[in-house]
Amino acid sequence: MNILVVDDEKKFARVLAERLRLRGFRATPVFDGTSALAQLQMVHFNGMILDLRLPDMEGIQVLRQTREKFSDMKVVILSGHATREDFNACRELGAAACFHKPAKISELAKALTDGNKE
Amino acid sequence: MNIVSRLIAVAAQYKPRFWNAGTSKTQGQILFNYRKFWFASVTLRSLVSLVPIAILFMFTYVLENKAIRNENHLHTIRLTSNTRRTLTYFFEERLDALKFIVQEEKFEFLNNRLLLQDILRNLQRGFGGIIDLGVINAAGLQINYAGPFDLKDKDYRNQRWFVNCVQNGSYLSDVFLGYRNTPHLIIALKRPTPDGSFHILRVTLDVTKIIQILTSLELSERSEAFLCNRDGLLQTPSKYYGEFLQRVDLPIPAYSDRTQVMETVDKTGNPILIGYAYLDNSPYILMLVKRSKEIMKGWYTLRQEINWVFGISVILTLMVVLGISTFMVNKIYDADQTRLKAMERLESSSRLISIGRLAAGVAHEINNPLAVIGENAGLIDDIFNLKKEYSGDRQLQELIATVLESVERCGEITRQLLEFARHFEPKIQSLELKRIIAGVLSFLKKEASYRNIRIQMDIPDDFPVIDTDRSSLQQIFLNLINNAFQAMDKGGRLEIRAARQSQDLIRVSITDNGCGISEEDQQKIFEPFFTTKGMKEGTGLGLSITYGLVRKLKGEISVQSTMGQGTTFTVILPIKHGGDFRNETLAG
Numbered sequence: 001m002n003i004l005v006v007d008d009e010k011k012f013a014r015v016l017a018e019r020l021r022l023r024g025f026r027a028t029p030v031f032d033g034t035s036a037l038a039q040l041q042m043v044h045f046n047g048m049i050l051d052l053r054l055p056d057m058e059g060i061q062v063l064r065q066t067r068e069k070f071s072d073m074k075v076v077i078l079s080g081h082a083t084r085e086d087f088n089a090c091r092e093l094g095a096a097a098c099f100h101k102p103a104k105i106s107e108l109a110k111a112l113t114d115g116n117k118e
Numbered sequence: 119m120n121i122v123s124r125l126i127a128v129a130a131q132y133k134p135r136f137w138n139a140g141t142s143k144t145q146g147q148i149l150f151n152y153r154k155f156w157f158a159s160v161t162l163r164s165l166v167s168l169v170p171i172a173i174l175f176m177f178t179y180v181l182e183n184k185a186i187r188n189e190n191h192l193h194t195i196r197l198t199s200n201t202r203r204t205l206t207y208f209f210e211e212r213l214d215a216l217k218f219i220v221q222e223e224k225f226e227f228l229n230n231r232l233l234l235q236d237i238l239r240n241l242q243r244g245f246g247g248i249i250d251l252g253v254i255n256a257a258g259l260q261i262n263y264a265g266p267f268d269l270k271d272k273d274y275r276n277q278r279w280f281v282n283c284v285q286n287g288s289y290l291s292d293v294f295l296g297y298r299n300t301p302h303l304i305i306a307l308k309r310p311t312p313d314g315s316f317h318i319l320r321v322t323l324d325v326t327k328i329i330q331i332l333t334s335l336e337l338s339e340r341s342e343a344f345l346c347n348r349d350g351l352l353q354t355p356s357k358y359y360g361e362f363l364q365r366v367d368l369p370i371p372a373y374s375d376r377t378q379v380m381e382t383v384d385k386t387g388n389p390i391l392i393g394y395a396y397l398d399n400s401p402y403i404l405m406l407v408k409r410s411k412e413i414m415k416g417w418y419t420l421r422q423e424i425n426w427v428f429g430i431s432v433i434l435t436l437m438v439v440l441g442i443s444t445f446m447v448n449k450i451y452d453a454d455q456t457r458l459k460a461m462e463r464l465e466s467s468s469r470l471i472s473i474g475r476l477a478a479g480v481a482h483e484i485n486n487p488l489a490v491i492g493e494n495a496g497l498i499d500d501i502f503n504l505k506k507e508y509s510g511d512r513q514l515q516e517l518i519a520t521v522l523e524s525v526e527r528c529g530e531i532t533r534q535l536l537e538f539a540r541h542f543e544p545k546i547q548s549l550e551l552k553r554i555i556a557g558v559l560s561f562l563k564k565e566a567s568y569r570n571i572r573i574q575m576d577i578p579d580d581f582p583v584i585d586t587d588r589s590s591l592q593q594i595f596l597n598l599i600n601n602a603f604q605a606m607d608k609g610g611r612l613e614i615r616a617a618r619q620s621q622d623l624i625r626v627s628i629t630d631n632g633c634g635i636s637e638e639d640q641q642k643i644f645e646p647f648f649t650t651k652g653m654k655e656g657t658g659l660g661l662s663i664t665y666g667l668v669r670k671l672k673g674e675i676s677v678q679s680t681m682g683q684g685t686t687f688t689v690i691l692p693i694k695h696g697g698d699f700r701n702e703t704l705a706g
Contacts, residue, residue: 102492
């Protein structure tokens with residue numbers, strides 16, 4: 001499975017990608033919304049782990065655009081300070097799961113795999 | 119001593135609630151000196167209610183005193199007058215009897231002793247108090263006598279009564295001892311004889327009859343009636359005012375042909391009332407002496423009653439005044455306390471909002487590095503599990519498990535902090551500005567009326583409904599109006615005006631006519647911890663919080679002020695708030 005990890009905290013994104021790789025995923029870290037959308041255009045991804053606060057745009061916009069173009073892709077939201085309302089909005093837009101940072105890698109992996117099975 | 123301390127303890131129990139309010143220096147907001155207010159209320163109410171009572175009682179006092187005095191005077195005059203009439207009649211009756219004898223009888227009795235004794239007997243039978251009867255010839259020799267003494271041939275030529283009678287035709291004498299050495303008085307009548315000469319018919323009267331008349335008056339204790347002559351010699355015995363036939367101890371009143379009353383003092387200084395009358399055709403003055411103390415006895419009792427009534431009225435009035443004043447000031451105090459508490463609650467909620475925002479900020483900032491730690495530790499854990507050289511090292515695995523566990527705990531804490539802050543997050547509602555401001559003013563209405571501050575609200579009827587956060591808006595206006603109140607003295611004037619600024623904006627201005635803010639201070643007024651009120655009164659955060667709130671609602675706030683004339687704060691707010699809040703304290 002090919003996963004895109006989008007988070008402005010570079011160390012976090014890289015390590016998270018590394019850990020996913022250790023679990024048999026293929027994972028690419030990117031650090032802003034624009035690069036994320038560019039990557040999605042170039043390479044096919046099965047899933048995405050998305051932070052809601054990005055330096056160039058709101059994560060929710062990335063989610064919206066992604067869902068419009070790649071409706072079969074499972075998006076998991078991983079945010080440090082999202083409200084319940086934010087999460088509800090994301091789910092309405094089609095997010096597969098939402099997690100607060102810090103989250104357990106096992107749960108993230110499970111959400112991505114479950115999403116893939118659907 | 120014990121009783122005093124116990125009394126103080128009892129008084130302390132009834133000490134009104136407000137008594138010590140406003141005395142502690144730590145209390146930030148002192149609206150009133152309640153004690154001074156209470157004293158003023160008690161003084162004013164007492165004056166208003168006690169002065170009329172006092173005046174009324176004074177009038178009653180004076181009037182009653184006068185009435186009782188007048189009545190006593192009248193009574194004394196009446197009694198004196200009646201006694202005078204009785205005495206005058208007593209003397210006239212006897213003189214008339216003599217005249218009758220003189221006219222009826224022939225001259226035979228002049229020398230006939232038996233006949234004279236007959237006449238005396240008749241007289242004694244008809245009128246009491248007659249001792250003897252005598253005839254004196256022109257030479258002053260008593261030529262005939264009937265009575266208990268042997269006074270025939272006594273020579274009266276040089277006696278005053280004889281001389282007087284020869285001159286005036288009749289005579290009523292003082293009381294004197296005479297030859298017989300007992301007190302008596304004489305009525306004498308001159309009778310001309312056909313040969314051109316005359317003789318005098320004389321009766322001697324016993325004083326006891328007159329004393330009887332005087333003692334028969336029913337006089338109160340220490341009061342008495344007596345006769346004295348014009349030289350002031352007592353003609354009847356007196357108990358209190360001198361020896362019989364000696365000078366009376368009282369001043370002799372001036373002559374008057376009518377009955378009079380005189381107020382004076384006796385020789386021991388006691389005030390007395392003297393009723394007196396000069397008896398017609400006689401040397402006597404009738405005197406009726408009363409002790410003022412005795413006759414005013416009734417007045418003293420009455421006065422005591424008046425005093426009691428007055429005292430009780432005053433005490434009752436004072437109790438009611440104290441009760442009402444205490445009740446009233448307590449009510450005001452309670453109302454102030456309630457209001458202060460409401461304001462404190464509001465202030466503390468705004469403090470909580472600040473804390474919440476701080477907490478949210480901290481939680482947010484810590485959360486990212488925490489996530490990095492968590493992921494890195496997770497990666498180490500993964501490596502330990504996958505690589506063979508580490509998989510057997512239980513110590514390393516335990517260490518990393520502890521790190522991961524701690525990260526999870528920290529994550530829980532930051533989540534809770536964010537959840538807490540979320541309670542204070544703004545919520546957009548459609549609000550009527552007029553109602554919001556009216557709600558804020560209801561908190562401050564009491565203070566406004568106490569301090570005589572007039573509030574004028576000028577918001578047009580077609581003012582738009584604005585979409586914004588209620589509690590922020592309330593907080594903004596509460597802070598601004600409260601600020602204006604603190605700038606104003608008694609009798610200030612506060613104007614609240616609202617208008618549409620443009621299609622999307624409204625403008626609210628709050629103008630006071632208080633002390634104003636200097637140019638220099640206007641620059642710094644929204645800075646945190648800037649205050650002109652001194653440390654005790656303000657934290658210097660009010661306006662900076664207000665500034666923050668206005669910015670959060672995507673508005674602008676500005677100040678215009680002239681020293682000594684007043685200050686205007688103007689708030690400009692959008693009519694439609696998009697929903698996302700400008701949160702300037704939170705990064706990124």
